[in-house]
Every structure is written in C-alpha cells, then in structure tokens.
Amino acid sequence: MRGIVTNELFGSDGKLLKKDKQPSRSLVFGFPKLLYTLFTDTPWCHDTRGTKYALAMAAPPAPTEISLETGNYPWASEAYFSGQMWGIQISEDDHPITPFDSYIRGRLGNALGFGYSGAFRVNSHFSRRCRGMASDRMQSVWHGDSADIVRRYLAGDDLGMVRFGAPNGRIPQGLTFDGIYLWSGNDSDNLIHRMDPLTGAVNLEWASPGTAIWGLAYDLENDKIYSMDNGTKLIYRHDPATGVVEDSFDTALTDTLYDMEWVDGYLYVPVGTTMHVFNPATGLRVHSFRLPVSVRYPVFIGPYWLIAPPDTGTSYESCGFFFFPGYGCDLPNLEIGGNEVLRPVIANPNGEFTMRRIFTNLTGADLTIRKVGIHSGCPVELIAVDLLGTPVAVNHGQELRVSYTFQITV
Amino acid sequence: MRANMDSKMKATPEVSVEDAEKKVADMHVLMQAELETIVRSPDGKVSHHDVRKAESFVRQWLELLWVHAASLGRVSEGYAMRDTGNGLRRIRTHMDNWFLHALAAVDTHGILVGLGTTAPTIDDYRMEDQIPHGIIHPQLQYSDMAVGYPGINMNISQITITRSFANASGSAVTVYEIGAALRAYDRASWSGIVRYFLVLRDVIAAGIGVPVGDTLTINYRLQCEL
Numbered sequence: 001m002r003g004i005v006t007n008e009l010f011g012s013d014g015k016l017l018k019k020d021k022q023p024s025r026s027l028v029f030g031f032p033k034l035l036y037t038l039f040t041d042t043p044w045c046h047d048t049r050g051t052k053y054a055l056a057m058a059a060p061p062a063p064t065e066i067s068l069e070t071g072n073y074p075w076a077s078e079a080y081f082s083g084q085m086w087g088i089q090i091s092e093d094d095h096p097i098t099p100f101d102s103y104i105r106g107r108l109g110n111a112l113g114f115g116y117s118g119a120f121r122v123n124s125h126f127s128r129r130c131r132g133m134a135s136d137r138m139q140s141v142w143h144g145d146s147a148d149i150v151r152r153y154l155a156g157d158d159l160g161m162v163r164f165g166a167p168n169g170r171i172p173q174g175l176t177f178d179g180i181y182l183w184s185g186n187d188s189d190n191l192i193h194r195m196d197p198l199t200g201a202v203n204l205e206w207a208s209p210g211t212a213i214w215g216l217a218y219d220l221e222n223d224k225i226y227s228m229d230n231g232t233k234l235i236y237r238h239d240p241a242t243g244v245v246e247d248s249f250d251t252a253l254t255d256t257l258y259d260m261e262w263v264d265g266y267l268y269v270p271v272g273t274t275m276h277v278f279n280p281a282t283g284l285r286v287h288s289f290r291l292p293v294s295v296r297y298p299v300f301i302g303p304y305w306l307i308a309p310p311d312t313g314t315s316y317e318s319c320g321f322f323f324f325p326g327y328g329c330d331l332p333n334l335e336i337g338g339n340e341v342l343r344p345v346i347a348n349p350n351g352e353f354t355m356r357r358i359f360t361n362l363t364g365a366d367l368t369i370r371k372v373g374i375h376s377g378c379p380v381e382l383i384a385v386d387l388l389g390t391p392v393a394v395n396h397g398q399e400l401r402v403s404y405t406f407q408i409t410v
Numbered sequence: 411m412r413a414n415m416d417s418k419m420k421a422t423p424e425v426s427v428e429d430a431e432k433k434v435a436d437m438h439v440l441m442q443a444e445l446e447t448i449v450r451s452p453d454g455k456v457s458h459h460d461v462r463k464a465e466s467f468v469r470q471w472l473e474l475l476w477v478h479a480a481s482l483g484r485v486s487e488g489y490a491m492r493d494t495g496n497g498l499r500r501i502r503t504h505m506d507n508w509f510l511h512a513l514a515a516v517d518t519h520g521i522l523v524g525l526g527t528t529a530p531t532i533d534d535y536r537m538e539d540q541i542p543h544g545i546i547h548p549q550l551q552y553s554d555m556a557v558g559y560p561g562i563n564m565n566i567s568q569i570t571i572t573r574s575f576a577n578a579s580g581s582a583v584t585v586y587e588i589g590a591a592l593r594a595y596d597r598a599s600w601s602g603i604v605r606y607f608l609v610l611r612d613v614i615a616a617g618i619g620v621p622v623g624d625t626l627t628i629n630y631r632l633q634c635e636l
Contacts, residue, residue, distance in 0.1 A: 001439070003438075024440055025636055026440075027441050029634075031567070032568060032634065036557060036560050036569055038508035039510045039557045040557050041506060041508075051505045051507075099562050099565065099566060099634065099636060138562075155560075341476065346472065348532045348533055349531065351472045351532055352472070353472065406475065409532075410466045410467075410468065410531055
C-alpha cells in the first residue's frame with residue numbers, strides 16, 4: 001500500500017496558487033495498533049466503539065460535535081467528538097518523524113472543539129480509587145489502584161495487566177514515566193521513587209522538599225522531574241539522578257492541586273474544569289482553558305488525554321478520555337473544514353481512495369505548514385504523519401487543501 | 411522492503427501544477443506485507459524457510475479500509491463488496507468487522523492456504539483452490555490464529571499474524587497460494603450477517619512442500635516503514 005500527500009494553496013479569491021505532491025512516508029505505530037484491536041476484536045476497555053470507529057477518518061467541519069451512539073456499558077454512555085479530532089491534521093512543527101510518533105507536536109487546532117467520552121472505566125476490574133496516571137504515550141498506561149500500581153496496554157484488553165504494590169505500600173498520588181522507569185510520589189512521606197515499570201522494584205529513592213507531594217511530571221526533552229506540592233502550591237524541578245532541586249516556582253493557585261503533566265515544554269495543571277498551562281522555564285502561567293469535565297489526574301497519551309475526574313463516591317472511580325487543543329494549538333479563527341473521504345476507484349491492477357480537508361487561515365497571522373498527518377479511531381490515534389518537502393506558507397485569508405491518497409497495486 | 415526515493419525529487423521539492431504528477435512516480439511503500447513461511451518436522455527440524463515481500467493486498471482490503479474511514483454508518487446503504495462466496499454484500503462499519511483471529515479448524519478467515527497457481531489480481535475475492543481444514547489429502551489442519559502485539563523499532567512498526575498448518579493427510583501436500591480473509595457484517599439484516607472477505611493473496615510459484623507429519627507456519631507481517 002502506498003500513499004501520496006498533496007497540498008494545494010488557494011488565494012482568498014479561490015485561485016490555485018501552488019500545488020505539490022510527495023510520497024507519504026509514514027504510517028506510524030498507531031496504525032498497527034488499531035489493526036491489532038480490529039484483528040482481535042479487543043477494544044480498549046471493552047468499549048465496542050473502540051472497534052467500530054477505529055478507522056474513522058471522515059469528519060464534519062470543526063468545531064461541530066459528532067454524537068456517537070451509547071456504548072455497551074452505562075458508564076460509557078456519553079460520547080461526542082469534535083470534527084477536528086478525525087482526519088487530516090496540520091502543524092508548523094518540523095521535528096523529524098519516527099515510528100514512535102503518537103501525536104503531532106503543535107497540531108493546529110480550533111480551541112472551540114472538544115472531544116470527550118465519559119467515561120471509559122479504566123479500572124473496571126478493580127474496586128478502588130484511581131489516583132496518579134502515567135503513560136509511555138504509545139503502548140501503555142499505568143494508574144494507581146489503592147496502594148497498587150497497574151500497567152495496562154492501550155490496545156487489546158486481552159493482553160492482561162501487570163499489578164504490583166506501590167513503594168512502601170503508600171497510595172501513589174503522582175506517577176510519571178521517563179521512557180525507561182516509572183516514578184511514583186505520595187503525600188504520606190514525600191518520598192519519590194524510581195522503579196522498574198513492569199515489576200515495581202524500586203531502584204532509586206529521594207525525598208522531595210515538599211510538604212504534600214501530589215503530582216509528578218517528567219520533562220522528556222531535558223531529563224528533569226517535576227514535583228508539585230499541594231501544601232505550598234510550589235512546583236519543583238529536580239535532577240532525576242539525585243533529587244536535587246534545581247528550580248522552583250509558585251503556581252499562585254489556591255485550589256487543591258492533584259496532579260500535573262508535562263507536554264512539549266509546558267506543565268499542565270488541572271483545577272476543576274480549568275486547565276492551567278505553565279512555562280516551567282519562567283514559572284509563568286501562560287494559558288488557561290476550559291475542560292469539558294472536572295479533572296484531577298490527567299495524562300497525555302498521544303493525540304488525546306486520559307483523565308480521572310474527582311471521586312464519584314461509588315465503589316470505583318472511572319476515567320475518561322478526551323481531546324482538546326493544547327497550548328500553541330489554540331487558533332479559534334483557523335477554520336477547519338470537513339474531512340472528506342472519497343469513494344475508492346479500482347481498476348486492475350490499481351486501486352485507490354483519497355481523503356482531503358481544507359484549512360482556512362483567518363487567524364490574522366501567517367502560518368507555515370511543515371507537517372501533516374491523519375487522526376483516526378476512538379480513542380483517537382495518530383496513524384500517519386509526513387514532513388512536507390517544501391513548507392507551505394499560508395497567509396491570512398488563504399486556504400490550504402491537504403489530500404491523502406492510499407493506493408494498492410497487485 | 412521499500413522503493414527508493416528519487417534523489418532529484420528530494421532536491422527539487424517545489425513543483426508547478428503540471429509537474430506535480432511526475433513527482434510521485436517512484437513512490438515510497440507506505441505499508442507492505444512480508445510473508446514468511448517455515449516447514450518444520452515434529453522434531454523441530456526446519457526443511458523450508460523463506461521470507462519474501464508479499465505481492466498482494468487485493469481490493470477488499472482497500473474497500474474495507476474505505477468503509478471504515480468514511481464511517482459508513484447504520485443509515486448508509488453500505489458499500490458493495492464481494493465476499494469469499496462470490497456474493498456482493500452491502501458493508502458498513504460494524505464493531506466486529508476486521509476480525510481475523512480465527513479458532514483452530516476454522517478455515518473461513520484468518521490465514522488461508524491453497525493449491526491455486528494463477529497470479530493474483532486486484533479483483534481476487536477468494537482463494538483460487540483453497541485447501542480445507544481436515545485430515546484427508548490434500549487437507550491440512552488449521553491451527554488457531556495468533557495476532558502479535560504490534561512491534562516497533564527506529565524504522566518500522568509492524569503487526570504479525572501467524573497460523574500453522576499440520577499435514578495429517580497421509581501424503582505430502584504442496585501449498586501454492588497463501589492468503590488472508592477478514593470478517594465483516596453484511597447489512598442485509600438489522601444486526602448484520604457474518605461474511606468473509608479476502609484481503610491478501612500470494613502465489614508461491616515453486617510451491618511449499620509439506621511432508622506428512624510436518625507443519626507449515628506462515629507469518630504475515632504488515633509493516634509500516636519510514
């Protein structure tokens with residue numbers, strides 16, 4: 001199977017200004033992951049929408065919401081998706097592409113749209129609270145279950161789960177993953193532990209200066225651990241090898257701070273139905289935006305977030321996934337058209353079909369598009385991403401139409 | 411594994427409208443199937459081992475991908491696809507489509523083997539001469555399907571599907587065609603009717619001999635390579 005990416009730039013008068021085509025090089029890990037779910041009929045958290053919509057790419061214009069039918073369990077009853085979740089995506093990012101890519105950094109989104117399914121019952125096999133979550137952003141998620149930590153796959157619920165006791169038998173209030181090790185912190189002793197992500201064997205421990213550590217995050221770019229103190233509302237930056245505090249800043253928030261997540265240079269701290277975004281380099285809060293539900297424990301998994309809302313007061317705590325534009329992806333005046341998926345054309349020995357989407361730049365600024373890709377699935381996955389051979393400057397008022405064509409030849 | 415990109419194409423990325431069509435002439439393979447075949451005797455001795463590029467995603471692969479990409483839902487009439495029984499079926503999205511994790515002795519879907527030698531075409535909808543499950547020559551015993559969790563390295567992400575075929579037929583069997591079929595639901599009834607659709611078909615011109623008592627193991631690796 002081959003792929004072609006086409007981009008066409010139109011002026012404000014509709015005139016075609018430029019057209020370029022290139023081979024699509026990159027089906028990333030999300031695609032075989034979805035195939036696994038489909039081939040084995042094992043949707044994540046046993047929600048049948050996970051298979052029915054696994055390859056869904058057609059979408060109405062953003063921020064139109066798509067209402068999905070009720071899931072097969074009562075707690076999966078609410079679901080709606082923003083039109084921008086599925087289909088072709090664009091970004092100004094120019095980072096090299098790897099098969100590990102699970103999201104498009106700096107995806108240009110329309111802040112008016114959310115996608116939400118509330119809630120997949122992540123800990124459906126358990127009866128205790130889910131606190132603290134971490135992810136490798138590709139295959140696995142770890143979450144607390146009382147004083148245990150559970151690892152599970154993000155595709156294929158038949159694969160079983162790994163369960164081990166949290167360090168010192170304490171309920172993990174914060175979890176994060178550094179690519180090799182899992183880190184856990186709690187507010188009982190303010191110790192932070194580094195452990196084997198499959199066995200829970202602790203191989204490093206250091207104390208945080210905090211009074212109530214309720215959140216951990218890992219900076220993938222600079223190899224730093226952040227811990228958040230709910231007592232003082234400070235966030236500390238640590239050398240992960242020693243725990244030495246290198247920097248700290250005051251969030252100036254007064255609410256209870258449960259957990260946080262690091263994504264692409266920013267720390268995301270949820271407070272109720274508001275997500276606060278901090279630049280840890282300056283300690284400044286640079287952005288805040290509304291969340292569709294109240295959130296305590298957020299973890300960024302790829303194109304979407306897995307969240308745990310406040311305790312429900314019942315015998316379990318459910319988790320949902322949702323999708324929102326992150327900081328830097330918040331362009332309310334970027335018009336995102338529907339993602340059209342055109343019918344196949346097949347004539348031996350070739351067959352193909354094309355999908356396409358129009359982006360209209362009404363942001364008042366000029367954009368330079370360097371990367372395009374495709375979102376698909378429920379929860380949404382990045383399945384393809386390509387760097388454009390020639391970046392496309394899309395000035396205010398101009399339209400960019402991006403097309404993907406999939407071809408087979410026998 | 412993949413077509414080489416034209417270096418000139420890399421050097422001249424900006425093209426006019428007229429030139430755009432020429433640019434993709436030498437195109438990168440986005441995903442391909444690698445076909446591995448192994449014949450082992452009961453004592454584990456390998457008498458055959460071959461790895462080759464699979465030739466043939468047939469039209470049903472593309473069509474089913476399109477049905478789901480386009481989200482043809484309940485209100486849709488569905489898309490007409492030809493099943494392995496040569497019936498045109500109206501297919502739409504369904505939570506149980508794409509399933510190939512067949513059980514042992516089930517020869518309707520999953521990896522299939524046959525005796526056909528005609529070169530594949532995109533319109534192939536069934537195995538030319540499928541070998542059924544069984545112990546009467548030339549039947550082979552179909553194992554259950556195995557679907558490996560996707561693997562990944564710096565260049566490739568892939569998923570491997572596997573099935574074994576044991577020869578208890580009393581005579582040697584030579585396999586010439588290998589394919590794979592998926593399940594999808596015909597919208598002819600409200601809940602749907604199970605149908606099977608061929609998505610891959612390959613012909614091994616030299617054949618693969620499976621002596622009595624031996625087992626042929628087939629791995630299809632669907633690979634996405636940067």
